[in-house]
Amino acid sequence: METKNADDADDDTGTRRKRGVLGQRDFRLLWIGETVRGIGNSVTTVAVPLIAVVTLGSSATAVGVLSAAVWLPWLLVGLPAGAWVDRMRRRPLLIACAVLSAVLYATVPVAAWLDALTFSHLLAVVLICGIAAVFVRTAVHSYLPTVLTEADLQEGNARISASESATDVVGKGLAGLISQVFGAVTGLLLDALTFVLSALCLAGIKARETKPEQPDQPIPLSRQIAEGLRFVFSDRYLRPIVTYGALVNFALLGYQAVQVVFLVRTVGVSTATVGVLLTAGSIGGIAGASVAPAVGRRFGTARGMLATQLLTGPFALLLPLTTSGAGLAFFALGTFVLGFGIVTCNVVLASFRQTYCPPRILGRVVATTMVLNHSTIPLGALIGGFLGDALGPRPAMWIMTAVLAPCGLVLALGPMRSQRDLPTTSRPEPDTDTDTDSQEKEPA
Numbered sequence: 290m291e292t293k294n295a296d297d298a299d300d301d302t303g304t305r306r307k308r309g310v311l312g313q314r315d316f317r318l319l320w321i322g323e324t325v326r327g328i329g330n331s332v333t334t335v336a337v338p339l340i341a342v343v344t345l346g347s348s349a350t351a352v353g354v355l356s357a358a359v360w361l362p363w364l365l366v367g368l369p370a371g372a373w374v375d376r377m378r379r380r381p382l383l384i385a386c387a388v389l390s391a392v393l394y395a396t397v398p399v400a401a402w403l404d405a406l407t408f409s410h411l412l413a414v415v416l417i418c419g420i421a422a423v424f425v426r427t428a429v430h431s432y433l434p435t436v437l438t439e440a441d442l443q444e445g446n447a448r449i450s451a452s453e454s455a456t457d458v459v460g461k462g463l464a465g466l467i468s469q470v471f472g473a474v475t476g477l478l479l480d481a482l483t484f485v486l487s488a489l490c491l492a493g494i495k496a497r498e499t500k501p502e503q504p505d506q507p508i509p510l511s512r513q514i515a516e517g518l519r520f521v522f523s524d525r526y527l528r529p530i531v532t533y534g535a536l537v538n539f540a541l542l543g544y545q546a547v548q549v550v551f552l553v554r555t556v557g558v559s560t561a562t563v564g565v566l567l568t569a570g571s572i573g574g575i576a577g578a579s580v581a582p583a584v585g586r587r588f589g590t591a592r593g594m595l596a597t598q599l600l601t602g603p604f605a606l607l608l609p610l611t612t613s614g615a616g617l618a619f620f621a622l623g624t625f626v627l628g629f630g631i632v633t634c635n636v637v638l639a640s641f642r643q644t645y646c647p648p649r650i651l652g653r654v655v656a657t658t659m660v661l662n663h664s665t666i667p668l669g670a671l672i673g674g675f676l677g678d679a680l681g682p683r684p685a686m687w688i689m690t691a692v693l694a695p696c697g698l699v700l701a702l703g704p705m706r707s708q709r710d711l712p713t714t715s716r717p718e719p720d721t722d723t724d725t726d727s728q729e730k731e732p733a
Contacts, residue, residue, distance in 0.1 A: 310445045315436045315494045322490030323429065323449055326387070327456035329483030331571070332467070333394070335564055336476030337415060338549045343560065344401065344473055345408055349682065353546040353674015358412055360542065360666035362420040363659060370423050371656020372513040375649075379432035384488045386421040386428075391484035393418055394477045401474040426659060431652040434643050436494075444582065446639040450632050451578035455571070466561055473560070517653030520646070526711065527658065529703030530638060533598075534662035536696045537631070542666045543673035543689035544608065551682035552620070557613055569621040573628030581636035589709030594637045598697035601630025605690040609683055627693075637711070644713045 310316045341347040341355055374382070393414045400406040437445045467476045521527045552558050552566065577597075584593040607623035610616070646654040669689070676685035705711060 310437060310441050310448055313437070313441075316441075316445060318490045318494050319429075319433070319436055320445075320448055320452060322487040324452040324456055325483045325490070326487040327453050329394075329480035331456050332476045333480045335549075335567060336467075336473045336480075337411065339473040339560055339563070340397070340401075340406075340411060340477075341408070342549060342553060344406070345411070347408060348674075349547055349550045349677035349685075350671075350674045351408065352550060353670045353672075353677070355412060355415055356542055356546040356670035356674070357667035358416045359419045359422075360663050360670070361416065362423045363663035364667065366420055367423055367427075367656055367660035367663065368514045368517070369510055370427050371517055371653040371660075372510050374424065374427045374431055374656065375513070375652035379428040379435070380491055380494060382424055382428050383432070384491050386425050387484045387488035387491070390418045390421050391481040391488070394484070395481040397477045398474040406474070423656075423659075427652060427656045430639065430643070430655045434651070442640050442643050446643075447578050447582050447636050450581070450636045450639070451575055453574065453578075453632075455575050466564065513653060514657075517650055517657040520650060520654055521657045521661070525704050526641075526645070527654075529699055529705075531658050531661040533696060533699040534658070535665045536699060537693065538662055539665035539669035540605075540689050540693035540696065541631075541669070543669035543676075543692070544605075544686050546670040546673035547677035547682045547685045548608075550677055551686055552611075555682045556611055556617070558617070562617075566617065566620050567624070570624035570628035573625035573630075574632035577629040577632035578636055581633045584633065585637060585710075590637050590641065590711045591705035591708045592710075594634050594711075595697070595700050595705055597630045597633045598700055600697075601626050602697045603694045605693040608690050609686040623690075641711045645711070 311320065337355055338352050341352050347355075397406065397411060397414055400410055433445055433449075434442060467473070467479070521531060548567075549563060552563050553560070558566070584597065587593070588596065604623050604626035607619040611620040642655060642658065643651065673685055673689055676688055680688075700706075
């Protein structure tokens with residue numbers, strides 16, 4: 290399990306009052322690593338479709354394929370990834386994935402400068418880095434309770450979510466500027482550098498992580514996966530949450546797959562303006578992450594989350610109204626409010642999973658919920674791209690935002706509608722005979 294030496298513990302106690310979780314050295318390094326990686330990722334989310342549209346001249350369908358490739362790995366390896374993460378040390382895995390992603394993203398600008406970049410090359414890099422991202426997302430969520438105590442988890446999740454949104458502001462605006470001045474492919478070189486910095490931060494964490502205990506008789510991977518699935522599908526809280534997540538992600542990626550094509554070709558804005566407009570959602574995310582703990586305390590985690598989703602979802606319908614000039618405000622306002630609502634929800638649900646689920650199977654529960662939530666993303670991206678080519682970018686935006694607007698009703702049908710707060714403990718753990726392969730680390 291994770292342990293801290295006495296000096297580190299004393300330092301944490303002495304500084305926590307002043308700086309909260311950022312006063313704890315291990316969390317601070319993890320947070321910095323995730324923040325710099327987030328800057329690179331947000332640059333990439335803008336740079337990749339711009340490379341496809343501007344550099345390679347790809348169609349809306351091709352851009353949809355790229356968007357789908359980012360998330361397809363969740364369907365391919367998401368469930369076994371959760372079981373594998375429960376078996377192994379998280380930090381070495383995170384470092385290995387960061388180094389692999391740095392090398393792969395660096396190959397894109399090199400190929401472009403040699404005039405050898407192809408759509409197939411770009412697609413392969415996006416797909417392989419997407420596989421690495423599956424392990425990173427699962428491992429980070431499972432690793433956080435070993436760095437922070439249970440009492441600090443919501444603040445830690447809020448800090449990470451706020452930094453993700455803040456890096457979106459920096460990264461997407463930076464991506465537009467870099468694309469305008471140096472070309473879109475240069476943005477991926479920046480992403481490669483951020484992965485290197487993230488790996489260095491992870492390597493500096495002092496907490497000692499021992500290898501999970503192994504059973505005398507190996508447990509089949511399929512049985513470990515099945516335990517995570519059973520827990521999620523049999524739980525009255527997790528079922529509506531993952532259903533909501535799947536619908537929201539389908540609609541989000543559906544319109545996001547064509548939003549760059551919509552803004553560049555239909556509205557007629559420059560690549561720099563695209564980056565600026567996309568930061569509006571990130572600014573909303575910063576606001577959502579900042580107020581999420583206060584909303585939970587004031588209104589309750591269940592009631593506050595439900596209210597924000599019901600109130601913010603309909604703002605998606607502003608996006609297709611976007612026109613040039615003053616009409617750009619529709620896009621900015623719509624994405625701001627959507628970012629606020631989604632990140633507020635994410636902060637609450639991340640803390641909920643980490644405290645509600647048995648630590649022994651947390652990796653599998655995280656992976657299972659993410660697989661279910663992300664399973665609709667490739668489909669949404671492909672359908673959004675297809676509709677963009679078949680009907681035009683604006684009609685595609687109308688269709689996908691119309692699906693997104695009422696999604697909060699799914700949560701309203703669940704048990705949280707009659708409760709102030711989400712529970713902090715689950716039903717008794719599943720029968721341990723089904724899985725004794727690994728013990729999830731207790732919070733440090």
